[in-house]
Amino acid sequence: MKIDLRKVAEQSIDLAKRKGADEADVIVLQSRSFSVSVREGDLENVENNDQITLGLRVLVGKKQACVAGSDFRTSAIADIAERAIAMAGVAPEDPFIGLAKPNQLGPPNETTELRLYSEEGFPSPEECTRLGQTMEEAAKGVKGVSKTDSSSAGYGESRYCFLASNGFESESRKNFLSAGCSAIAGDGLEMETDYYGETRIFQLDMSTPERIGRKAGERAAAKLGSIKPSTMNTAVLFDRRVSATLIGHILGAINGGAIARGTSWLKDDLGNEILPTNLDLYEEPFRPKSLSSTLYDGEGIAKRERKFIEKGTLKSWVMDLATSRKLEMPTTGNATRGISSPPSPGTTNIALTCGDKSPGELMKEIDSGILITSLIGSTINSNTGDYSRGASGFLIENGEVTQPISEFTIAGNLRDMIKTLIPSNDPREFSSYKVPSLLIENMTVAGS
Structure with a gap:
C-alpha cells in the first residue's frame, strides 16, 4: 500500500x-x-x-x-x-x-550518497527457500555437524519521514538482505551449537550461501570436546565477534544520560586519558552501505564525524539536546528517536583505531591465554566499572589455539581493562561497530 x-x-x-x-x-x-x-x-x-x-x-x-x-x-x-x-x-x-x-x-539533504538503498530487487520466496536449503547442506557437510537448528533468508525495506514544527524535515529509505544458519555439532549430551549470518544492503556484498552455512558448521564443530578451564589470571583475546561489547560499555559510560544522572564509572574522566594513547574512538555517521548511517540525528541536528576519545583522552560525552542542556555543553548531535519514545543519547557507526597485527600474530605472543568467542549474561556495575561475564572460547597455548572451553567467567574492572587494550587489524567491514579483536593483558578467569 x-x-x-x-x-x-x-x-x-x-x-x-x-x-x-x-x-x-x-x-x-x-x-x-x-x-x-x-x-x-x-x-x-x-x-x-x-x-x-x-x-x-x-x-x-x-x-x-x-x-x-x-x-x-x-x-x-x-x-x-x-x-x-x-x-x-x-x-x-x-x-x-x-x-x-x-x-x-x-x-535538508537526500541520503543517496550513503548508499542505503539498492535497486537490485529482492529474492523471491522460492529463492529464499533455496538459499536456506543451500546453507543447511553446506553446514551439514562439515565434519562433526549432525544437523542444523535452522537456516533463514529474507529481506526488508523501509521508508521514513521525520517532520518537526521548528521547520526540520527529512525523508529517507533503506533496504537489506539477510541470511544466516545455526548449526549443531555432535549428538546426545555432547552437542554444541553456533551461528553465522550476514545482513547487507547490496547482493554483491553478501557471501555465498555455501560459505555462510560452512562457517556456521565450522564454528559449531570447533566447540566439540569443550572443557571447563582452570581458575587463573591470564591474557584474554576478545574475538571480533564479541569485542564490540567492550566498546559498548565505554559508550554507555560516556552517554550524557548516565553522566547527568551521575551513574557512570567515567563521570569524572572528561579530559583524562582512559585508553592507550595510540587509540581513537570515533563516530562515522556517513559510512556508505551501513544501515546505521544518517545525515541527521533524531532531533534534526546535522551529523558530523566526531572523536569521543582522541589519542586515548576522553574528549566528549555522547549528548542529545536535553542532556547537553543539563550538562551545559553544546549537543554532539547524538539524539536517537524511537516511534513511541522521546529522544535520548545514542550513536550510529562507531570505529576504534586498528592495530598492525592480525589476531593470529597477537596470539603468537601469548604463552598462555584465552580466546573469547561468545559471552553469556552480564554483571556490570555502572558506577564502579566492575565487570563479570560468562564466556566460552578456546585456550591459547604457546601462541596457538588449542582446547575449546566453556562454562567459565571472566572478571575485571573496565577502567583497568581498557587501559591495556591492544587492537588487532580485523574489524568487520559491514558492522556498525568497526572494532577489531582486542587483547587485554590480564583478567581473572573463574573456572574449575
Whole structure:
C-alpha cells in the first residue's frame, strides 16, 4: 500500500498544534519484511510483515508525551494528538526538553550518497527457500555437524519521514538482505551449537550461501570436546565477534544520560586519558552501505564525524539536546528517536583505531591465554566499572589455539581493562561497530 508519508506527517504536526501543542515532531515509518526458515531441507516457517506507524511527540510548556498509532484517517490522527496533549498535561515538568532552534538544524539533504538503498530487487520466496536449503547442506557437510537448528533468508525495506514544527524535515529509505544458519555439532549430551549470518544492503556484498552455512558448521564443530578451564589470571583475546561489547560499555559510560544522572564509572574522566594513547574512538555517521548511517540525528541536528576519545583522552560525552542542556555543553548531535519514545543519547557507526597485527600474530605472543568467542549474561556495575561475564572460547597455548572451553567467567574492572587494550587489524567491514579483536593483558578467569 502506497502512503504519502509526508502528507501524514504534515497533518500530524498541524493537528497537534491545533490541539494545543507548543511544539511537536513526528516520525512516519513504512516497513515491510519477508523471511523463511528451513529445517532438514523443508520449509519450516514463513514471516511476512507490512506495517505503517506514526509516532507523534508533543511539547506543552516543559512537559512532553509520545503516542504511536497506525490509523491514518484524519479523525484517528486527531485522536492521537488529543491523547498526546492529555498525557503531556499529567507528565512531570522537565526544564531541559525542547526542539532544536532553527539555527541548530542542518540543511535538508537526500541520503543517496550513503548508499542505503539498492535497486537490485529482492529474492523471491522460492529463492529464499533455496538459499536456506543451500546453507543447511553446506553446514551439514562439515565434519562433526549432525544437523542444523535452522537456516533463514529474507529481506526488508523501509521508508521514513521525520517532520518537526521548528521547520526540520527529512525523508529517507533503506533496504537489506539477510541470511544466516545455526548449526549443531555432535549428538546426545555432547552437542554444541553456533551461528553465522550476514545482513547487507547490496547482493554483491553478501557471501555465498555455501560459505555462510560452512562457517556456521565450522564454528559449531570447533566447540566439540569443550572443557571447563582452570581458575587463573591470564591474557584474554576478545574475538571480533564479541569485542564490540567492550566498546559498548565505554559508550554507555560516556552517554550524557548516565553522566547527568551521575551513574557512570567515567563521570569524572572528561579530559583524562582512559585508553592507550595510540587509540581513537570515533563516530562515522556517513559510512556508505551501513544501515546505521544518517545525515541527521533524531532531533534534526546535522551529523558530523566526531572523536569521543582522541589519542586515548576522553574528549566528549555522547549528548542529545536535553542532556547537553543539563550538562551545559553544546549537543554532539547524538539524539536517537524511537516511534513511541522521546529522544535520548545514542550513536550510529562507531570505529576504534586498528592495530598492525592480525589476531593470529597477537596470539603468537601469548604463552598462555584465552580466546573469547561468545559471552553469556552480564554483571556490570555502572558506577564502579566492575565487570563479570560468562564466556566460552578456546585456550591459547604457546601462541596457538588449542582446547575449546566453556562454562567459565571472566572478571575485571573496565577502567583497568581498557587501559591495556591492544587492537588487532580485523574489524568487520559491514558492522556498525568497526572494532577489531582486542587483547587485554590480564583478567581473572573463574573456572574449575
